[in-house]
Amino acid sequence: MVELSDAARSAIEDGHPASLTTLNPDGSPQTTVVWVGMDGDQLVVASLDDRSKMRNVRRDSRVSLSMLTGGTTHGLDNYLVVEGTAEVIEGGADIWLQHLAHHYLGPDAVFPPPDQRRPGYRMVITPTKVRGNGPW
Secondary structure (H helix, E strand, O other): OOOOOOOHHHHHHHHOOOEEEEEEOOOEEEEEEOOOOOOOEEEEEEEEEEOOOHHHHHHEEEEEEEEEEEEEEEEEEEEEEEEEEEEEEOOHHHHHHHHHHHHOOOOOOOEEEHHOOEEEEEEEEEEEEEEEEEOO
């Protein structure tokens, strides 16, 4: 495990959409845009449904997550890339998505809507490599 700097943690918690890449059964990349947050030293992505990203991680735990973070360094846009291994945990997605909605949609956001709440799945990512352009 690699410890994330305070700057990297802040960028993750600032509500920047991230691109999450997992590996399909044939080894090709599967990339999707996700909301992400921190839980201790790990990153968490949630889904109400058992989507490709969750199925892929159950088979191959390697993931890569990247995001534009705002600001510039040496005239280039700052971005953060976190590579790691992930685990899928059943349940808690609705609670986690509500937590993330405050970062992504605003302090009064309600997400998912009450009629769409279900336990879903959480992907917990343990960082193994951090890179990008910025103070990471």
